[in-house]
Amino acid sequence: MPVWDDLVGQERVQKQLAAAARDADALVTAITDGTAPPPSSKMTHAWLFTGPPGSGRSTAARAFAAALQCTSPDRALGGEPGCGFCDGCHTTLIGTHADVQIVRTDLLSIGVKETRDLVRRAQLSPAVGRWQVIVLEDADRLTEGAGNVILKAVEEPAPRTVWLLCAPSLEDVLPTIRSRCRHLTLSTPSVDAVADVLVRRDGIEPAVAAAVARATQGHIDRARRLATDETARARRSAVLKLPLRVDDVGGCLKAAQELVDAAAEDAKQVAEEVDTKETEELRAALGAGAGAGSRMPRGTAGVMKELEDRQKRRRTRTQRDTLDLALTDLTGFYRDVLALQLGSSVAIANEEIRPDLDRVARASGPERTLRRIEAIIACRDALDRNVAPLLAVEAMTMSLRAG
Numbered sequence: 496m497p498v499w500d501d502l503v504g505q506e507r508v509q510k511q512l513a514a515a516a517r518d519a520d521a522l523v524t525a526i527t528d529g530t531a532p533p534p535s536s537k538m539t540h541a542w543l544f545t546g547p548p549g550s551g552r553s554t555a556a557r558a559f560a561a562a563l564q565c566t567s568p569d570r571a572l573g574g575e576p577g578c579g580f581c582d583g584c585h586t587t588l589i590g591t592h593a594d595v596q597i598v599r600t601d602l603l604s605i606g607v608k609e610t611r612d613l614v615r616r617a618q619l620s621p622a623v624g625r626w627q628v629i630v631l632e633d634a635d636r637l638t639e640g641a642g643n644v645i646l647k648a649v650e651e652p653a654p655r656t657v658w659l660l661c662a663p664s665l666e667d668v669l670p671t672i673r674s675r676c677r678h679l680t681l682s683t684p685s686v687d688a689v690a691d692v693l694v695r696r697d698g699i700e701p702a703v704a705a706a707v708a709r710a711t712q713g714h715i716d717r718a719r720r721l722a723t724d725e726t727a728r729a730r731r732s733a734v735l736k737l738p739l740r741v742d743d744v745g746g747c748l749k750a751a752q753e754l755v756d757a758a759a760e761d762a763k764q765v766a767e768e769v770d771t772k773e774t775e776e777l778r779a780a781l782g783a784g785a786g787a788g789s790r791m792p793r794g795t796a797g798v799m800k801e802l803e804d805r806q807k808r809r810r811t812r813t814q815r816d817t818l819d820l821a822l823t824d825l826t827g828f829y830r831d832v833l834a835l836q837l838g839s840s841v842a843i844a845n846e847e848i849r850p851d852l853d854r855v856a857r858a859s860g861p862e863r864t865l866r867r868i869e870a871i872i873a874c875r876d877a878l879d880r881n882v883a884p885l886l887a888v889e890a891m892t893m894s895l896r897a898g
């Protein structure tokens with residue numbers, strides 16, 4: 496069915512979801528008609544989608560939400576839900592369905608306050624749709640307190656409420672929550688499957704599609720972005736030059752500074768695009784006059800401060816995401832080097848810079864390459880532990896040094 500079209504290379508998961516959507520449809524019909532529910536059902540009230548970045552966790556959750564809301568008349572004739580064109584499917588897919596709440600965060604964590612609203616919503620019957628669907632795209636970012644807030648709602652849901660949680664892996668989700676969900680694992684789609692979807696859905700030239708799919712190793716969103724966004728391409732090729740610039744201490748420190756600056760630049764850009772507008776909107780809502788200098792009404796300082804904190808946390812996350820992307824590209828570079836050194840027949844991800852890969856491969860041995868990959872992993876760990884970005888990145892570039 497068309498709702499599954501954006502899901503790439505996940506046939507097994509898709510089959511399971513389609514079967515659940517079919518049973519869910521029968522279940523709602525029974526509830527609304529007041530008849531006995533079907534004896535066995537593949538539908539359940541809480542689902543957890545896990546899989547590596549780019550595997551399409553949220554795409555799968557959203558497609559399932561659409562199939563649950565499908566109102567196509569074909570269903571009554573024995574057809575599968577998920578036509579992609581009826582009002583239920585369409586509004587869910589574009590994100591405007593009244594009974595589908597999609598929670599995506601640009602912060603490092605989701606707190607108790609946000610989750611309370613979700614729990615309230617979960618208790619309601621759907622307003623117009625067949626189900627009340629809550630998609631929590633970053634379930635791994637729930638704080639422990641927030642997790643405890645939604646626990647009961649996940650455990651004893653309203654009859655027509657369904658929770659769809661997404662996270663990179665099972666370990667990223669609080670044990671109490673994951674044990675109450677049905678678990679679906681998505682895998683990284685094959686390079687060919689990604690290239691195929693870029694050609695078919697996005698109209699990208701086959702040669703370009705193949706190159707970006709290979710370069711991003713099956714990460715569909717990144718592949719699409721590389722194919723369509725020149726800045727992203729420039730950023731990536733700059734990162735891939737880094738291994739050739741770390742010959743001496745000066746080069747290492749300079750390369751580290753540039754990586755961190757680029758990340759800070761991204762964060763600043765997001766801030767400029769979003770923060771100012773957000774602040775102005777809140778000021779207006781709180782009844783302040785126009786212009787940044789005008790006085791705020793009494794008692795609104797706390798709310799303004801809260802927004803400032805939120806914006807600051809968002810900048811931190813943007814900066815970290817950009818650095819993370821650079822580290823992923825660097826790891827790919829050295830993985831290619833290792834493949835060349837070992838004479839492995841694994842497909843090279845960065846074929847377009849083959850001479851650079853050859854040069855680094857000849858100048859060192861596989862053991863050295865492994866140590867370099869370890870240094871990149873150590874940098875990522877340090878960033879996770881909130882080590883100052885420049886310090887962490889400098890330690891890494893120093894370890895990547897030649898010799």
Ligand SMILES: [Zn+2]
Pocket residue numbers: 564565566567576577578579580581582583584585
């Ligand atoms: Zn439909």
